[in-house]
Amino acid sequence: MTADLSRRHLLQLMGLGTGAAALASIAPGLAWAQAKDTVTIAWPTDVPSWDPNQRTFPDGQALFKLIFEQPIMQDPQLKFVPGLFTEWTTADDGMSLTFKLREGVKFHDGSPLTSRDIRFTWLDRVKESLAGGNKLDQANTWKNITDIELAGDYAGTFRLSAPLTTAVPWLAFMANFVVPEAYIKSAGIEQFRAKPIGTGPYKLAEYQVNSRMVFERNEDYWGDKPAIKTVVVNIIKDPSARAAAMQSGQADLTVNIPVRETERLGKVPGLAAELNPIQRVVLLQLRNDLATADQNLRLALHHAIDKAALSKAFYGGGAVPLSVPAPPGTAGDVPGFVFPYDPEKAKSLLAASGFGPGKPATLKMATTNGHFPSDFDIARALVAMWKKVGIEVELETIEYAKYFELNRGGQLPELTLYSWENATGDPEIFTGYLLNPKMPFSPWRGEQPGDQIAKLFVETNTEKRLAGYRDLNKFAVEMGATIPLLQSVQTLVRKEGLGYRKFGNGWVLAQTMTWS
Structure with missing residues (x-):
C-alpha cells in the first residue's frame, strides 16, 4: 500500500512545501562557460589533501585521477585492465603479487617512473604510517606487506605475511596511487601536498582550498592525450547552487543534484540530464x-x-x-x-x-x-x-x-x-x-x-x-x-555538446571528455 507513496506525500510528511527546492529565477538561455578546449565542472567536494594515499575519499577519485595513476585501472565496465602495470600475477595462496611496470613513463617534473617508486609507495610509506609517522589510509589495506623485491627498474614482487586476496582490486581502488619517491624525499611531504606531481594526464596549475582548481594537460603524457586542454573545477557544495550554475551557463557539467532539479534542467534547451545507477x-x-x-x-x-x-x-x-x-x-x-x-x-x-x-x-x-x-x-x-x-x-x-x-x-x-x-x-x-x-x-x-x-x-x-x-x-x-x-x-547534467565516457561506478573523468 505505502509503496505507492508519492513524492508529494513524503514532502508533506516531512513538512516541506512544494516550493522548498525551487531555485531563484535565472535569466533564460545558456552561455558557454569556456572555450571548446576548456571544460568547467561544478563539483560537490574538495579533496582532503593532495596526498592521494592519505584518505579513502570517494568523491576525490575523479580529481586524483587527473594527476595520479594506479598500477591497475578499470574500464567503463569495471574490468581490471593494465595501468602503470602492464602485467601482474597473484599467487594462489594470496601471499605475493608479481608485476611488470610500464617503461617510458615520466612524472610531471620529467623524472622517470621506476619500480623504486612502487616500492616507496607501497612499502616505505606504509611502514612509516604503521610506525606512527605520516598516517595513510592506504596502510590499513597493506599492513601485512613485508617487502617489495625489485627485479631491475621495471619489475618486482609484493611479499605479504598474510593473504591479501583483494590485492588486485585494491591496486585499482582508493588511496592506491603511485607517488614520486625522489620528489617527496627532496621537497618534503608538505611541499608535495602543496604542489603535487604524478604521472597522470593533467598537471595541477592552480588550487584554492574549497573554491577552485585548474588542471592543464600534460603534453608529455605516456598515453592518449586528452582532448580537453584545461579543466576548471569549481567547488560548489550546495546542490541548488550547482544546479543554478548549470542553468546560468557558468558550468558545463555537474553531478549529484536532486532528481527533481535534474529532470527540470533536462528540459532546458542546450542541457542534457542523466540518472545513472x-x-x-x-x-x-x-x-x-x-x-x-x-x-x-x-x-x-x-x-x-x-x-x-x-x-x-x-x-x-x-x-x-x-x-x-x-x-x-x-x-x-x-x-x-x-x-x-x-x-x-x-x-x-x-x-x-x-x-x-x-x-x-x-x-x-x-x-x-x-x-x-x-x-x-x-x-x-x-x-x-x-x-x-x-x-x-x-x-x-x-x-x-x-x-x-x-x-x-x-x-x-x-x-x-x-x-x-x-x-x-x-x-x-x-x-x-x-x-x-x-x-x-x-x-x-x-x-x-x-x-x-x-x-x-x-x-x-x-x-x-x-x-x-x-x-x-x-x-x-x-x-x-x-x-x-x-x-x-548518480544525477548528472551537462551541456549537450559535451561528451564523456560513462563508468559503471560513477567516475566522471575529465580526461575522457570531448566537445562536439
Missing part, C-alpha cells in the same frame, strides 16, 4: 553502543523503512531497494533474501524493549546535504517514517569532510546516512571494511560480525570466500549491524 550503496551506518546497543531498536529502525517509497519519491523509482549491502548482480548479493518493510513488527520490537506511545525511543542521526542526490530529503523522510512507529530521531547535518573526522574520532551519533563506494564490486570492500572493527571506516565496533570478517580476510578459496560474504551479509542485516537502503544513483 552506480556501484555504490546508500545505507545507514550504526554504532554498536549508545541507544543502538539495543538489537530490538536496530531492527525496528529497519522494519519501519519503506525503501520502495524512498526510491519512487526521490529517484523516480530508479534506485533499487536493497536488503544487503551489495548492489544487485555483485558477488555479495543474496538473491531471494528480503528484509521486509513491516511497521507493525517495528512496533512490537520496540514494545519488547519497553518503548511505546508514551515512551518513544530517542536517538540521533547525521546526514550530509548535497553529497549524493537527495541525501537530506531522504534523511528527513526516514525521520518521519520512524516517528510513525514510535522512534524520535534528532537530525544533524554535517559536511562530507567532517564525516571522516567524526568517524575516526568515534564521535558519530547512533545513525549516519552514507553512500558507500566500492568501484571494484568485491564484497570484502563492501561489508569486509564497512563492519570490520579493526578498520577505521565504520562506527560499528562489535565483535560480531567482526570475527566472521577476520576469517574471510584470509580465505584464499574464491568460491568459499564469496559464499562466506553472502552469508555474512545476511547475518549482519538480521542482527541489525547495518541497514542497507538503496543502490545509489
Whole structure:
C-alpha cells in the first residue's frame, strides 16, 4: 500500500512545501562557460589533501585521477585492465603479487617512473604510517606487506605475511596511487601536498582550498592525450547552487543534484540530464553502543523503512531497494533474501524493549546535504517514517569532510546516512571494511560480525570466500549491524555538446571528455 507513496506525500510528511527546492529565477538561455578546449565542472567536494594515499575519499577519485595513476585501472565496465602495470600475477595462496611496470613513463617534473617508486609507495610509506609517522589510509589495506623485491627498474614482487586476496582490486581502488619517491624525499611531504606531481594526464596549475582548481594537460603524457586542454573545477557544495550554475551557463557539467532539479534542467534547451545507477550503496551506518546497543531498536529502525517509497519519491523509482549491502548482480548479493518493510513488527520490537506511545525511543542521526542526490530529503523522510512507529530521531547535518573526522574520532551519533563506494564490486570492500572493527571506516565496533570478517580476510578459496560474504551479509542485516537502503544513483547534467565516457561506478573523468 505505502509503496505507492508519492513524492508529494513524503514532502508533506516531512513538512516541506512544494516550493522548498525551487531555485531563484535565472535569466533564460545558456552561455558557454569556456572555450571548446576548456571544460568547467561544478563539483560537490574538495579533496582532503593532495596526498592521494592519505584518505579513502570517494568523491576525490575523479580529481586524483587527473594527476595520479594506479598500477591497475578499470574500464567503463569495471574490468581490471593494465595501468602503470602492464602485467601482474597473484599467487594462489594470496601471499605475493608479481608485476611488470610500464617503461617510458615520466612524472610531471620529467623524472622517470621506476619500480623504486612502487616500492616507496607501497612499502616505505606504509611502514612509516604503521610506525606512527605520516598516517595513510592506504596502510590499513597493506599492513601485512613485508617487502617489495625489485627485479631491475621495471619489475618486482609484493611479499605479504598474510593473504591479501583483494590485492588486485585494491591496486585499482582508493588511496592506491603511485607517488614520486625522489620528489617527496627532496621537497618534503608538505611541499608535495602543496604542489603535487604524478604521472597522470593533467598537471595541477592552480588550487584554492574549497573554491577552485585548474588542471592543464600534460603534453608529455605516456598515453592518449586528452582532448580537453584545461579543466576548471569549481567547488560548489550546495546542490541548488550547482544546479543554478548549470542553468546560468557558468558550468558545463555537474553531478549529484536532486532528481527533481535534474529532470527540470533536462528540459532546458542546450542541457542534457542523466540518472545513472552506480556501484555504490546508500545505507545507514550504526554504532554498536549508545541507544543502538539495543538489537530490538536496530531492527525496528529497519522494519519501519519503506525503501520502495524512498526510491519512487526521490529517484523516480530508479534506485533499487536493497536488503544487503551489495548492489544487485555483485558477488555479495543474496538473491531471494528480503528484509521486509513491516511497521507493525517495528512496533512490537520496540514494545519488547519497553518503548511505546508514551515512551518513544530517542536517538540521533547525521546526514550530509548535497553529497549524493537527495541525501537530506531522504534523511528527513526516514525521520518521519520512524516517528510513525514510535522512534524520535534528532537530525544533524554535517559536511562530507567532517564525516571522516567524526568517524575516526568515534564521535558519530547512533545513525549516519552514507553512500558507500566500492568501484571494484568485491564484497570484502563492501561489508569486509564497512563492519570490520579493526578498520577505521565504520562506527560499528562489535565483535560480531567482526570475527566472521577476520576469517574471510584470509580465505584464499574464491568460491568459499564469496559464499562466506553472502552469508555474512545476511547475518549482519538480521542482527541489525547495518541497514542497507538503496543502490545509489548518480544525477548528472551537462551541456549537450559535451561528451564523456560513462563508468559503471560513477567516475566522471575529465580526461575522457570531448566537445562536439
